[in-house]
Amino acid sequence: MNNKLIVLGAVLLAAGCASGPTATEQAAMVDDARKASAALAQTLGGELKNAMTEKGPEGAISVCKTRAPEIAADVSKRFGVNAKRVSPKNRNPAGVPDAWEAEAQASLEKRLAAGEKPETLDTWQIVATPAGKTFRYAKALPAQPLCLTCHGDPATMAEGVKARLAADYPLDKATGYSAGMVRGIISISRPL
Ligand code: HEC
Numbered sequence: 001m002n003n004k005l006i007v008l009g010a011v012l013l014a015a016g017c018a019s020g021p022t023a024t025e026q027a028a029m030v031d032d033a034r035k036a037s038a039a040l041a042q043t044l045g046g047e048l049k050n051a052m053t054e055k056g057p058e059g060a061i062s063v064c065k066t067r068a069p070e071i072a073a074d075v076s077k078r079f080g081v082n083a084k085r086v087s088p089k090n091r092n093p094a095g096v097p098d099a100w101e102a103e104a105q106a107s108l109e110k111r112l113a114a115g116e117k118p119e120t121l122d123t124w125q126i127v128a129t130p131a132g133k134t135f136r137y138a139k140a141l142p143a144q145p146l147c148l149t150c151h152g153d154p155a156t157m158a159e160g161v162k163a164r165l166a167a168d169y170p171l172d173k174a175t176g177y178s179a180g181m182v183r184g185i186i187s188i189s190r191p192l
Contacts, residue, residue: 020126020133021192029190033137036079037122037186041141043071049146057149058164064150068089068092080190085141088183091165091174095184100127104138105185118142121182126192137188142189143177148158151177 021029047067051060069092076083078130086097088105097105108121121140126133143151151160154175165172177183 010125019052021135024124026135029135030137032079033081033135033188033190034122035076035138036081036083036188037137037139040071040075040085040186041139043075044068047071052146057158058160061150061161061164061168063077069094082189084185084187086187087174089173089176090184091169091172093169093171098127100125100136100182101138101185101187104136104187105140105169105182108138108140108185109182112140112142112180118180118182131191133192135190135192138185139188140182141184141186143179143181143183145179147183148177148179151175151183153178 033065044067046066048060048064051063055063072084075081084095085092086095086101088097088102090096104123112118112121117138119142121142122138124135124137126135150165151158151174154162157175165175174183
């Protein structure tokens with residue numbers, strides 16, 4: 001390679017053209033994604049708990065049905081990302097993971113099994129797509145005892161809850177969990 005090309009390469013790298021976002025930019029995106037997923041989890045979790053207290057689990061199902069997508073849309077807008085919840089055993093028909101999300105959840109499950117703390121389990125990557133580079137982020141949503149009211153073993157779930165779920169989600173796959181299992185992920189993506 002002649003010197004001019006080496007210099008050009010160095011300039012492109014310094015400008016971030018050849019190498020994508022700098023380490024600082026990447027750290028900022030991860031930080032943002034963590035804030036966005038915390039906002040989603042806290043807002044939805046808070047509304048879910050209130051609805052459970054006020055309306056009981058059957059009433060809370062309809063709150064979840066309307067509010068979960070709305071809260072995800074609000075958070076997406078606020079942080080300039082696309083935020084959603086997905087699971088390989090999805091309840092919402094739109095909650096099917098894509099290949100990156102499925103792999104991300106599998107890797108988080110492995111890290112959980114290896115002893116990592118469930119609260120801080122997340123992963124991210126910059127992936128090349130035909131439309132350009134995309135920042136992708138996944139945060140594990142571990143099942144807590146409360147979650148099992150609607151995601152637990154069908155044999156022990158309340159009849160009313162099962163009936164409501166069967167009516168609203170005829171293709172529901174999201175039962176059979178026990179506490180500590182990864183129920184799904186918050187998935188965040190942002191085109192670069
Ligand atoms: C009152 C019943 C209820 C409880 C309690 C509940 N969920 Fe759900 N969950 C639902 C419903 C209903 C949906 C589908 C919402 C929708 O249509 O977007 C859902 C969807 C999800 C999804 C999206 C992926 C999918 O399967 O569609 C995740 C992830 C999830 N729940 C995790 C949890 C976690 C973690 C907890 C405990 C903190 C929890 N849920 C507690 C009813 C519940």
